[in-house]
Amino acid sequence: MTDLEFVRVALVLLLALTGLFFTLVSATGVIRLPDVYARAHTASQADTLGAGFALAAVAFTLGWEPTTVKTVFLLFFIFLTNPTAAHAIARAAFEEGIEPWTELDEEGGERR
């Protein structure tokens, strides 16, 4: 293995594992957070970052090929659409009349 290949493989593994970590954070948030607004927050930020890192790992794995352009398109597209979708969902929830979770809800011990 040449030096350049070693750097490439190390980058692939590092990016893929970082993406896995941020997706883990996002999954924990989606499952554990108290209301739909907090979940929309973690879904738009942590998940976008995790997907971005994992797709960068895929781009480095494929190398200089025409198909790598598709990976970059995918990365750009997910960075653009994922927060937009989460915003639309949170706004729909607000217009439905779902009250945001506050600290007062914690005293009652109620979880929605």
Added chain:
Amino acid sequence: MSFVETTVVAGFSLGEILIAIAALFVALAIAMLYRAVDGPTIQDRVLAVNVLGTNTVVILALLGAALNEPWFLDIALVYALLNFLMSVAISKFTVEQGGVI
């Protein structure tokens, strides 16, 4: 022989390692399915399905790289487009006036 088959890290080829990482992504997706089933409101479920869709796109891309089948990326692109359309459409049509963006 392709790059993912010839490169060996700690006894495993790079393709096998990427498949293992994709498997961990699948495990996280199964965990997030809890929110899609249990979510008290419609928006919770849509959000969970949206996150699951993003996860699916990542899994497809990882498998496409690991198995050296780049046409998986085309399917991932279409899936990402449909996923975004699904979230926006459901948010728009579950609300009375429908001005969500």
